[in-house]
Amino acid sequence: MQSIFLLLGLSAAISATPLGQQVPLSETEPAGQVLASRKPLSGRFLHITDFHPDRLYKPGTSIDRSCHHGVGPAGYFGAEGTDCDAPLSLVNETFRWIEDNLKDNIDFVIWTGDSARHDNDEKVPRSAEEIVQLNKFMAQKWIELFSQGQSEDTLAAVSKLSVPVIPTFGNNDIMPHNIFDEGPNKWTKRFAEIWKGFIPEDQRHTFVEGGWFTSEVVPGRLAVISLNTMYFYDSNSAVDGCNAKDEPGYEHMEWLRVQLKILRSRNMKAILMGHVPPARSSEKKNWDETCWQKYTLWMHQYRDVVVGSLYGHMNIDHFMLQDSNKVKIASDADGKASIRSKANYLESLRDQWSSLPSPPTDVFKNFDEIMSGNYNSGVTSAKKGKKHNKKDKKKRKFLDKIGGPWAERYSVSLVAPSLVPNYFPSLRVVEYNITDLENVAFGADLTSYETHTTSDDLDYTAHETFESDTSTPEVQKKKKKDKKKKPNFKVPEPPSRTAPPGPAYSNQAFSWLAYTQYFANLTQINHEVATGQRGDDPRIDFEVAYRTDDDVYQMKDLTVRSYFKLAARIAEEDEADADSHSDSRIRAADWSATDKKKPINTAWRAFLSRAFVGFEDIDDLID
Ligand SMILES: *[C@@H]1O[C@H](CO)[C@@H](O)[C@H](O)[C@H]1NC(C)=O
Ligand SMILES: *[C@@H]1O[C@H](CO)[C@@H](O)[C@H](O)[C@H]1NC(C)=O
Numbered sequence: 118m119q120s121i122f123l124l125l126g127l128s129a130a131i132s133a134t135p136l137g138q139q140v141p142l143s144e145t146e147p148a149g150q151v152l153a154s155r156k157p158l159s160g161r162f163l164h165i166t167d168f169h170p171d172r173l174y175k176p177g178t179s180i181d182r183s184c185h186h187g188v189g190p191a192g193y194f195g196a197e198g199t200d201c202d203a204p205l206s207l208v209n210e211t212f213r214w215i216e217d218n219l220k221d222n223i224d225f226v227i228w229t230g231d232s233a234r235h236d237n238d239e240k241v242p243r244s245a246e247e248i249v250q251l252n253k254f255m256a257q258k259w260i261e262l263f264s265q266g267q268s269e270d271t272l273a274a275v276s277k278l279s280v281p282v283i284p285t286f287g288n289n290d291i292m293p294h295n296i297f298d299e300g301p302n303k304w305t306k307r308f309a310e311i312w313k314g315f316i317p318e319d320q321r322h323t324f325v326e327g328g329w330f331t332s333e334v335v336p337g338r339l340a341v342i343s344l345n346t347m348y349f350y351d352s353n354s355a356v357d358g359c360n361a362k363d364e365p366g367y368e369h370m371e372w373l374r375v376q377l378k379i380l381r382s383r384n385m386k387a388i389l390m391g392h393v394p395p396a397r398s399s400e401k402k403n404w405d406e407t408c409w410q411k412y413t414l415w416m417h418q419y420r421d422v423v424v425g426s427l428y429g430h431m432n433i434d435h436f437m438l439q440d441s442n443k444v445k446i447a448s449d450a451d452g453k454a455s456i457r458s459k460a461n462y463l464e465s466l467r468d469q470w471s472s473l474p475s476p477p478t479d480v481f482k483n484f485d486e487i488m489s490g491n492y493n494s495g496v497t498s499a500k501k502g503k504k505h506n507k508k509d510k511k512k513r514k515f516l517d518k519i520g521g522p523w524a525e526r527y528s529v530s531l532v533a534p535s536l537v538p539n540y541f542p543s544l545r546v547v548e549y550n551i552t553d554l555e556n557v558a559f560g561a562d563l564t565s566y567e568t569h570t571t572s573d574d575l576d577y578t579a580h581e582t583f584e585s586d587t588s589t590p591e592v593q594k595k596k597k598k599d600k601k602k603k604p605n606f607k608v609p610e611p612p613s614r615t616a617p618p619g620p621a622y623s624n625q626a627f628s629w630l631a632y633t634q635y636f637a638n639l640t641q642i643n644h645e646v647a648t649g650q651r652g653d654d655p656r657i658d659f660e661v662a663y664r665t666d667d668d669v670y671q672m673k674d675l676t677v678r679s680y681f682k683l684a685a686r687i688a689e690e691d692e693a694d695a696d697s698h699s700d701s702r703i704r705a706a707d708w709s710a711t712d713k714k715k716p717i718n719t720a721w722r723a724f725l726s727r728a729f730v731g732f733e734d735i736d737d738l739i740d
């Protein structure tokens with residue numbers, strides 16, 4: 118096995134695994150399959166979500182009647198800006214576009230659920246069979262797209278897929294929607310069949326048990342962990358959070374902890390993905406609090422392993438920061454979200470971000486400089502105290518508050534907007550760092566972490582000791598009080614003190630560098646179809662909505678501290694940075710230019726506009 122690694126290191130090509138050959142995630146065995154004929158990594162993957170295919174969609178019907186009945190403006194490729202689901206013409210054209218434009222340039226696909234229509238037409242209620250058929254249709258689409266060579270049993274043509282696809286349960290992939298009982302159940306069993314082409318063979322049993330699994334997309338280096346967020350979801354009345362040992366949410370978190378522990382011991386990294394994101398603000402709370410608590414703790418303790426996490430469900434493009442200092446907030450009922458309430462939710466995020474610790478000097482002028490590695494953490498710098506001037510002390514205080522120069526107090530979850538045109542149909546291509554992967558890849562010391570991880574049974578005290586590194590005296594006082602409460606679960610060990618920051622924090626192999634958000638302007642396309650400008654066999658083009666490294670977001674990578682910086686910029690008072698923004702920036706941020714454009718924080722404006730995929734008039738929302 119060692120020689121295979123060596124050979125590969127020399128031949129300088131590692132790549133995404135066809136699923137059938139994926140390696141068991143076991144503690145004893147590193148990756149060891151034949152990797153010969155794979156194409157090299159391209160450093161890109163696709164994140165696509167919430168297709169909501171609907172066979173009943175009829176162009177020309179009423180948008181108030183689910184685009185199924187009546188007479189109305191429902192367009193050929195879908196009714197943009199409505200709650201109607203996606204016609205198959207849109208789904209088919211999206212796959213056609215991916216085939217023509219992305220197929221050969223991506224390493225894997227993150228597909229975050231809701232692959233059936235909504236239950237929004239009382240005249241035609243959904244059936245379990247319809248949900249299964251729609252999901253089969255979608256699975257088949259991926260298989261057709263990525264299968265190499267012919268096979269009769271396409272659902273089983275696993276080993277022939279050129280690109281791994283990783284699915285996950287959406288709250289509309291089951292019936293009744295949102296309600297997902299403990300596994301094994303009929304849904305986990307049924308989807309184990311439907312997703313046979315995507316779930317590695319050694320993970321099938323796990324999947325039937327709980328609806329979650331791991332897929333090693335870069336063997337021995339990178340795993341994608343598909344979470345079953347139905348067990349965390351507040352609206353799932355069949356389960357009750359992650360605290361009680363007999364809850365599937367508890368079991369899920371235990372499984373996740375063990376997976377991350379194993380990945381750490383193998384010196385591997387992990388991307389987490391799921392359908393319902395861990396939104397938690399004064400306006401919206403998606404997960405049971407006990408699940409959020411564990412998730413945030415796991416993300417923090419395994420911050421050397423987790424590359425990032427990706428979700429769908431909410432249909433709006435945004436991100437959230439999980440604060441490992443666990444601010445206590447009021448929870449809120451989960452209602453059906455109108456655009457206004459979604460805007461309120463986005464504003465509540467902005468409110469949260471406005472209380473992020475702020476850097477001492479002029480806001481963000483010297484942010485990168487302050488954030489640069491020139492920083493002595495806690496103990497060391499206290500000893501050298503006198504040598505530092507006042508400015509340095511302020512810097513240190515700020516950095517201490519955010520968990521050091523890499524902002525390790527926080528973790529980030531990204532939410533991609535939907536393919537179903539609640540606004541415009543959208544998809545995302547994420548670029549990640551593959552520099553030096555060839556060299557580093559197989560020379561890693563697989564035992565380097567094991568010397569530090571001797572016991573799994575850490576108690577809360579150990580965890581608190583670690584956390585006190587980054588907290589203020591007030592927080593520490595409060596923590597002392599909390600210390601008495603010991604948790605009924607194993608608290609994961611933090612990274613070894615000598616471990617370098619993980620790929621979510623400092624740019625290295627597998628770090629996300631940027632993404633390009635694409636959208637299809639259905640208003641224009643439907644109009645052109647209706648007026649015959651797109652011919653008899655109309656097609657869809659996706660175009661670039663924005664890139665994270667553009668003039669507005671200015672993110673030099675997608676590390677947590679880049680998101681921290683963006684969040685803080687979004688939260689800034691209006692106009693605070695006005696003169697630093699050129700006209701072109703304002704134009705780029707403003708997709709729906711109107712005369713009454715108010716002078717307003719450009720980053721906030723862009724964030725809002727992008728949340729609604731450029732569809733909504735941002736001035737109306739801001740007023
Ligand atoms: C979509 O593609 C499927 C094959 O994948 C085909 O059977 C179906 O007729 C197509 N539907 C539309 C509306 O193009
Ligand atoms: C990738 O990470 C390496 C450090 O391992 C860094 O030197 C390089 O600049 C990064 N590549 C990009 C494109 O950011």
Ligand SMILES: *[C@@H]1O[C@H](CO)[C@@H](O)[C@H](O)[C@H]1NC(C)=O
Nearest residue numbers: 638639640641708730731732
């Ligand atoms: C979409 O197309 C319509 C009609 O051509 C246009 O008015 C609108 O500005 C476009 N929207 C975006 C975000 O490009």
